[in-house]
Amino acid sequence: MAFAFRLRIAAAAAIIGAATWGTAFAQPDPAQIIRERREGLRAVGQHMEAIVAIVQSRGDARSAVPRVEAMQAFFTTFPGRFPANTQTGETRALPAIWTDAAGFTAAYNGSVAALGNLDTSDNPLLRLI
Numbered sequence: 001m002a003f004a005f006r007l008r009i010a011a012a013a014a015i016i017g018a019a020t021w022g023t024a025f026a027q028p029d030p031a032q033i034i035r036e037r038r039e040g041l042r043a044v045g046q047h048m049e050a051i052v053a054i055v056q057s058r059g060d061a062r063s064a065v066p067r068v069e070a071m072q073a074f075f076t077t078f079p080g081r082f083p084a085n086t087q088t089g090e091t092r093a094l095p096a097i098w099t100d101a102a103g104f105t106a107a108y109n110g111s112v113a114a115l116g117n118l119d120t121s122d123n124p125l126l127r128l129i
């Protein structure tokens with residue numbers, strides 16, 4: 001009796017342990033990954049629009065720096081935002097992202113390099129302001 005009781009406790013503990021393990025190591029929901037990458041890209045779009053407005057109004061170039069840094073931080077995480085299980089769903093991502101990894105990496109590297117140029121204080125674009 002006591003043994004059977006202990007066995008049941010052990011079984012319960014194993015189940016709770018497995019559930020905890022499962023939660024701790026659960027992969028994020030693909031729909032959530034898609035949502036977050038789209039939100040991030042929308043934010044990048046808003047930062048770019050704001051920077052264009054600063055340039056056009058010949059505003060303070062320094063006020064663009066936090067926006068550039070926010071975009072850089074987002075793009076640091078960018079390549080990891082396209083796991084294979086996020087090709088379908090509420091996404092406009094083209095299949096080429098998964099079939100043409102070299103093209104995707106080239107486009108990504110180009111954007112990162114362009115943002116790096118924007119961030120330098122002696123950047124000719126910012127000097128135009």
Ligand code: HEM
Binds near residue numbers: 037
């Ligand atoms: C300054 C640079 C960029 C801006 C302003 C920008 C802006 C945007 C915006 C506004 C969206 C729509 C988000 C939505 O669905 O609501 C988008 C989608 C997307 N962009 Fe860009 N983007 C930039 C750079 C890039 C780069 C470098 C790549 C790839 C190398 C890229 C790949 C994508 C993809 C795959 C989507 C579709 C995401 C999805 O629906 O799951 N973008 N972008």
